[in-house]
Amino acid sequence: MSAGQSSDAPQNSLTLSTRGHLLTEQVNPASDRLDQLSALELVDLFNQEDQRTLEAIAANRDALAEAIERTARALRHGGRLFYVGAGTSGRLGVLDAAECPPTFCTPPALVQGIIAGGESALVRSSEDKEDRAEDGATAIAQAQVTATDVVVGITAGGTTPFVHGALAAARQRGATTIFLACVPESQVAADVDINLRLLVGPEILAGSTRLKAGTVTKMALNILSTGTMVQLGKVYGNRMVDVAVTNQKLQDRALRMLQDLTHLGRDAAALLLENSQRRVKLALLMHWTGVDAAQGDRLLQDHQGQLRAAIAAHQPPS
Template identity: 75%
Template structure:
């Protein structure tokens, strides 16, 4: 087996050498100090993250898809981020997809041995018929996961935009990808347990990529999720609060407006601010690729 002890994610953290003798409070304080490094790591990679946001938004705007590919914790984080896009931004489930080594079963049961299969990563990309319209984000804390490298290589061969996310410096693990994002949080409190800082910083990065791309796609107005899917009581309440805050209508008036728009917050706002009926408001939004601000500006001259 390949020796990986030189990797940053596998090294021993000198700050936690006495981990097993710390009190609960000392443990919490240590974790808190170490977790602060995740924010620094995001800041250090801000230019690469911004580049990825722009590329993802561009591809999605033209009908492409975003895929996260990973194994273990990295794969689970990708699946989680993908799963949260439809309720948050009312996206089609196929727009953002998580691919994890071992499939759905690996979400709840460890299947880490499957990360060593390069060909499985390649096959996962082929199975989803990835094209030049798509973006594939390979996620691997230690940077060496064969499954992820197989996915990235297959995606490049198909002309897709490739993004690589790892928590080791480029000189330790090289990759041929369009955008190379290194989130350097240092050795873990528990040596080699990359579900800790590496997992946290990866979650932060994926939050930025998906949310940033959706903002660029016009799925947000100001800082409100105007494309929220109203599928339960909590989300209906959120929709009514958004409408109330932005229109100053009463809650009952917001409820009536929401129903007239088929529970579509963005469409409800469009109807209220322009006076257009539902079909015409919907048509105008479509003309502006769903960007509410652009649609409103166009009619207000």
């Protein structure tokens, strides 16, 4: 199989006239009077239909858990996480990737978004760019994806050639592959390690997958990236202790975390934060164990960034 091909080529070769059978392209009978509804009726209908996103996530709980575990394992061993998509799906992947550095203080290369058409497609419609499987394969080659990486292909309707080309190339390189789509496997198959089928049904506005499909995709990516970062030790309790303190809002959040968890006053918390190079996790370790910044750094490195494990392993001098 070449890098630009997918094992499910027949399903992905659907013509424009045959894609109407896809779940995401069907007409929703609940909204057949959409143009006659009042504003309040529109809101109620959206609210009613959006309940299906919760059901879809629940139906994929096992697959999502496996995706979290495998992604955390890969990143723990030097791998990276890539989201690949086109249009709305691509933009959602780029968004989730972009949120990881400020939220979890990860290097920008750790979680990356690849969108058909490149950066310009983030703000300008570039839907024609999704039709070339070879471009997806090229993007994987340019990213130098390896067997230690995880590649998530995102396509609401399941047929995007750019995504399938990328997944086939990633699989050929030995990467862990995850497919996220809003159509059942019986409609579009995919040769991947983990299949996430978020079946939210036809859209209120027929075929507009930026609606329910976009919402459930965002939910799934939230769960995947946050769950992975929790397993990597980026969280203590439910606090983002690896937050990057890069502006006033995040500085205030960091100080409030330190005050809440250590019961220090704001001035003492600010001093502790400065002494720890503005790293909340290190500041907590220093406060609770009495180690200095260099010792705390070594402790965290020895325990893969896990604050609880570092605290438990510390033996105070007798």
